Amino acid sequence: MKCDEVYLHICDSLDEDLGSPQCRAIKKHIERCPECRTYLGSLKTTIALYCAVPVPRLPAQAHKDLFKTISALTASAAQACRQPRKSHKKNSTRDRT
Secondary structure, three states: OOHHHHHHHOOHHHHOOOOOHHHHHHHHHHHHOHHHHHHHHHHHHHHHHHHHOOOOOOOHHHHHHHHHHHHHHHHHHHHHHHOOOOOOOOOHHHHHO
16 A cells, blocks of 8 residues: 555544454555654544534524524525526627627
8 A cells, every 4th residue: 555545545444444454454554654654643633632622502593593594595595596597698789790
């Protein structure tokens, strides 16, 4: 396995069985490659930091306002999709020149 393959598949392997062929190949490569060990360490640190940060709570009124806005935009977009498109007529004076 090459470094670019490790970079591409390492996140996919986080939920895989550690004994899967892909995980074994990634582990084998990481044992031999300092750059990929550094990348894995950085990835683990990023995940740990993400897990350590508390989930922000949206105030109830802001939550209601957000969903009201989303509903209005969705309804507006749905209405626009149902309306027939206006045809664009060519400028007849420009066609004659």
